Amino acid sequence: MDILEGLNGPQKEAVTTTDGPLLIIAGAGSGKTRVLTHRIAYLINVKKVSPYNILAITFTNKAASEMKDRVEKLLNASVKNMWISTFHSACVRILRDGAERLGYKRSFVIYDTSDSISLIRSCLKELNLDPKYYEPKGLLHTISRAKDSLMDPDTFEKETANDFRSKNVASIYREYQRRLKQLNAMDFDDLIMKTVELFKVHEDFLLQYQNMFRYILVDEYQDTNRAQYELIKILSKRYNNICVVGDDDQSIYGFRGADIRNILDFERDFPNAKVIKLEQNYRSTQKILNAANNLIAHNKGRKGKKLWTEYEGGPDIVLYKAEDERMEARYVVSSIIDLINRGYSSSDIVILYRTNAQSRAFEEELAQYQIGYRVVGSLRFYERKEIKDIMSYLRVIQDPSDEVSLLRIINEPSRGIGEKTIEQLTEYARSNGISLYEAAKFAGDTDLSARQVKGVLSFVNIMDQLISFKDDVSISALVELVLQKTGYLEILKSENTPESESRIENLNEFIGAAKEFEKDNPDLVLEDFLANLALVSDIDSLEDGEGVVMMTVHSAKGLEFPVVFMVGMEDGLFPISRALDNDEDMEEERRLCYVAVTRAKERLIMTYARTRNLYGRTMVCIPSRFIKEIDIPDFAKEPFKKRSMSVEEPGKVASSKEKYAVGMKVMHKMWGSGIIVQVKDMGSDKELAIVFQSVGLKRLSANIAPLKVEEG
Numbered sequence: 001m002d003i004l005e006g007l008n009g010p011q012k013e014a015v016t017t018t019d020g021p022l023l024i025i026a027g028a029g030s031g032k033t034r035v036l037t038h039r040i041a042y043l044i045n046v047k048k049v050s051p052y053n054i055l056a057i058t059f060t061n062k063a064a065s066e067m068k069d070r071v072e073k074l075l076n077a078s079v080k081n082m083w084i085s086t087f088h089s090a091c092v093r094i095l096r097d098g099a100e101r102l103g104y105k106r107s108f109v110i111y112d113t114s115d116s117i118s119l120i121r122s123c124l125k126e127l128n129l130d131p132k133y134y135e136p137k138g139l140l141h142t143i144s145r146a147k148d149s150l151m152d153p154d155t156f157e158k159e160t161a162n163d164f165r166s167k168n169v170a171s172i173y174r175e176y177q178r179r180l181k182q183l184n185a186m187d188f189d190d191l192i193m194k195t196v197e198l199f200k201v202h203e204d205f206l207l208q209y210q211n212m213f214r215y216i217l218v219d220e221y222q223d224t225n226r227a228q229y230e231l232i233k234i235l236s237k238r239y240n241n242i243c244v245v246g247d248d249d250q251s252i253y254g255f256r257g258a259d260i261r262n263i264l265d266f267e268r269d270f271p272n273a274k275v276i277k278l279e280q281n282y283r284s285t286q287k288i289l290n291a292a293n294n295l296i297a298h299n300k301g302r303k304g305k306k307l308w309t310e311y312e313g314g315p316d317i318v319l320y321k322a323e324d325e326r327m328e329a330r331y332v333v334s335s336i337i338d339l340i341n342r343g344y345s346s347s348d349i350v351i352l353y354r355t356n357a358q359s360r361a362f363e364e365e366l367a368q369y370q371i372g373y374r375v376v377g378s379l380r381f382y383e384r385k386e387i388k389d390i391m392s393y394l395r396v397i398q399d400p401s402d403e404v405s406l407l408r409i410i411n412e413p414s415r416g417i418g419e420k421t422i423e424q425l426t427e428y429a430r431s432n433g434i435s436l437y438e439a440a441k442f443a444g445d446t447d448l449s450a451r452q453v454k455g456v457l458s459f460v461n462i463m464d465q466l467i468s469f470k471d472d473v474s475i476s477a478l479v480e481l482v483l484q485k486t487g488y489l490e491i492l493k494s495e496n497t498p499e500s501e502s503r504i505e506n507l508n509e510f511i512g513a514a515k516e517f518e519k520d521n522p523d524l525v526l527e528d529f530l531a532n533l534a535l536v537s538d539i540d541s542l543e544d545g546e547g548v549v550m551m552t553v554h555s556a557k558g559l560e561f562p563v564v565f566m567v568g569m570e571d572g573l574f575p576i577s578r579a580l581d582n583d584e585d586m587e588e589e590r591r592l593c594y595v596a597v598t599r600a601k602e603r604l605i606m607t608y609a610r611t612r613n614l615y616g617r618t619m620v621c622i623p624s625r626f627i628k629e630i631d632i633p634d635f636a637k638e639p640f641k642k643r644s645m646s647v648e649e650p651g652k653v654a655s656s657k658e659k660y661a662v663g664m665k666v667m668h669k670m671w672g673s674g675i676i677v678q679v680k681d682m683g684s685d686k687e688l689a690i691v692f693q694s695v696g697l698k699r700l701s702a703n704i705a706p707l708k709v710e711e712g
Helices: 009-016 032-045 061-075 087-102 113-126 136-148 153-160 164-182 188-201 203-212 226-235 286-296 325-341 356-368 385-398 403-409 419-432 436-441 450-469 475-485 488-495 498-520 526-540 583-597 625-630
Strands: 022-026 054-058 083-086 109-111 185-187 215-218 242-246 274-278 317-322 349-353 373-375 548-552 561-566 600-609 611-614 617-620 665-668 672-682 685-692 696-701 707-709
Touching: 009 032, 009 274, 022 032, 032 054, 032 061, 032 215, 032 242, 054 061, 054 087, 061 083, 083 087, 087 188, 087 203, 087 226, 109 113, 109 188, 113 136, 113 164, 113 185, 136 164, 136 188, 136 226, 136 488, 136 498, 153 164, 164 185, 185 188, 188 203, 188 226, 203 226, 215 226, 286 317, 286 583, 286 600, 286 625, 317 325, 325 349, 325 356, 325 561, 325 600, 325 611, 349 356, 356 373, 356 498, 356 548, 385 403, 385 450, 385 475, 385 488, 385 498, 385 526, 403 436, 419 436, 419 450, 436 450, 450 475, 475 488, 475 498, 475 526, 488 498, 498 611, 561 583, 583 625, 665 685
Parallel strands: 022 242, 022 274, 054 083, 054 215, 109 185, 215 242, 317 600, 349 548, 349 561, 373 548, 561 600
Antiparallel strands: 611 617, 665 672, 665 707, 672 685, 685 696
16 A cells, blocks of 8 residues: 555554554654654545544644645545644634633633733732732743643642742632633633533533544644643543654653653553554664663653664764863864865754853854854844843943933833833923933923833933943943843842743853953953944844754754754753752753754764853853763764864965964954954964954954965
């Protein structure tokens, strides 16, 4: 049969085992999507199951669309009657049919995050609770986790309300749910929780859908939470034809509520279940798979499998120890240049890091050599909201007449200074021929209300204080004062969400950037620092469709690249520090590392640093325990013997063999003409301090800087 053509033995077995519970453990790169789509086609074409009686669940709309397209190509026919959708899309369709049974109108609206936060603020006002102490984003995160676990307000109060604050949080949750229903609205998490409630309360309604969905398939089962698990279990109970596909070794979303026990306990939850393991890998070399197998074997909470491939060749895995994070970035970028000169496309290459804040050093180094790059799953470092906010504060401190920067921060964080207030201040400024900042000082002379005046003058007082500190403290200390005195950092801490934690890490990394600038340029001031940042931000705009890909390991799941750089391989960074004292968290970190390793098709390069300036602190680093656990002899200490200085190598390119001397004129492709003012030996390299006419002082590596020596 054409549907089974090209499948290996275990894949065929997974496709043709159609009745009863089936768990397919699909290793990385083992062709799980192929198995799922061929299984659906087999059910329809061979078993003569109506598409109407099949439910296939994926985690993204894109995956659902791709699955549908592939099934239709296999069958050469439409499957428009089949439900191939995400959990949430399927639940919306079910709830439109049955919402009235729960007291909602069929036309209920779905609230997004901003709608939910606005409603929580309204609930806080109703309950007379302070939004600074009960931060709305943090509350929404708590409520979302409760709904993932199917905890309604009553259950939540019973299980968590053991002190004054937690009792108030339970009251907020209760009021939030009451108001949602009053508004005929559901939030994103309600869609699944309310569907489960609907099925449990109305058995006739459940029976209708159980009869409809006689065959159920679920992709990425290791990422399901308790609510999703209950939904699948209750829907499949009548016919028991439930097929789940996943990889327990790639369960990395515990922080989002994913429960690895769903896949580990599948055979207990579905007696007589069959388990099929897909272990043949079609992506990576055996050397890379050996690393992955050795690493993940250290986890106790797993089913157990061993990836293998017919491709035995390929280069050794590389391990590089750098002196610090700057030398790490320099090494990675010089290796990328070499790879490009060997014939790789820049988009064949990915840099994977554990946290978004790590991207800064690599972004700056890639920009310096005009190598295009794309940051996936996050904004580029200097485009992130919190970084643009802090830069705007610094620009106003440097020049209070900078109106664009002032407008960005005057109500960030919120001070009750709305658009109407700003309009009146702007009108006053224009009428009196003064800057907007000066107008703010005279807020009491305008038609603003007493409350508006108070908010504006509070902002002015904070800024005047910070401006007075400008010439007396270091740049990094000034950044810390801004974060403290404006309350910016305090508000992020109170949110207590993964997103706010990431923003705090980025701000601490910005402090680190300021300290780095101070160390390299002890005689320069805030104005120079801002000019340097403007240059980096301007270089950022060079991005195009091609380019080296940069992302966190979480963002890389499901992707593959010919070349993978895993950077920052140090205990406390990867694995992250909070996992060092928690076995469950450590196992999830190890799974995350396994995901990173298995993204690589041909080359895998790991780097770590002896010391690292991260989040504004300098740390002495210990190599990641994961490096030791990989335990293979296939590590090479240096991947590439020769170094190319630039991608294009225009004209005469200098090398460290040049007799560099103070006073020598050089030409840099990006920064133009400069004069060497210092030459410092760095072992096999030299550090050159060069003053450029365009950007001032820069310190560059003689080995990799794209310099031409100017004649005369």
